[in-house]
Amino acid sequence: MTCHDCQSALPELLLTPAATSNAAAREHMKSCSACIQEFQSLEATFALLDSWQAPEPSLYFDQKLAVRLREEQELPVAGWFERIRSRLLFNTGRQFRPALAGSLAVALLIAGGTFADISGFPHPAKTQISATVNDLQILDKNDQALQTMNLLLQDDNSSNDNSPALPSS
Ligand SMILES: [Zn+2]
Numbered sequence: 359m360t361c362h363d364c365q366s367a368l369p370e371l372l373l374t375p376a377a378t379s380n381a382a383a384r385e386h387m388k389s390c391s392a393c394i395q396e397f398q399s400l401e402a403t404f405a406l407l408d409s410w411q412a413p414e415p416s417l418y419f420d421q422k423l424a425v426r427l428r429e430e431q432e433l434p435v436a437g438w439f440e441r442i443r444s445r446l447l448f449n450t451g452r453q454f455r456p457a458l459a460g461s462l463a464v465a466l467l468i469a470g471g472t473f474a475d476i477s478g479f480p481h482p483a484k485t486q487i488s489a490t491v492n493d494l495q496i497l498d499k500n501d502q503a504l505q506t507m508n509l510l511l512q513d514d515n516s517s518n519d520n521s522p523a524l525p526s527s
Pocket of ligand 1: 364386
């Protein structure tokens with residue numbers, strides 16, 4: 359048995375030391391100090407994890423959670439696109455995204471397909487655009503309009519001034 363094989367068998371060895379499938383690893387460890395060291399450090403880690411106490415939730419955790427759940431339930435139902443988006447974002451590991459994107463494309467092709475509404479996951483609330491943001495957007499649009507106008511004026515000027523270059527004699 360190689361050291362690599364032995365070390366990948368170490369967790370198994372730690373959990374069920376007497377199992378016959380671990381005999382080879384046990385044999386290897388008798389003669390290999392590197393693997394013994396690895397085993398001991400793994401053992402120490404597990405011992406530390408055993409002594410770890412999960413913190414108790416705070417006093418009103420359940421009530422607060424219930425209130426937040428109720429708030430989420432009372433939100434207006436999100437559209438199907440929003441639901442699929444949030445499922446892609448929150449419901450799966452990153453590695454499933456390409457597959458889900460593919461199935462989303464298929465779902466879009468088969469328009470009118472129905473989707474099971476199993477998403478109990480929070481979706482961003484449909485936020486009303488605040489007055490401030492609205493003002494900023496208007497300012498931004500005005501700025502863009504002014505810039506476009508400037509460009510047009512510049513074009514105009516340059517085309518007026520654009521006297522054809524004198525042919526060199
Ligand atoms: Zn070894």
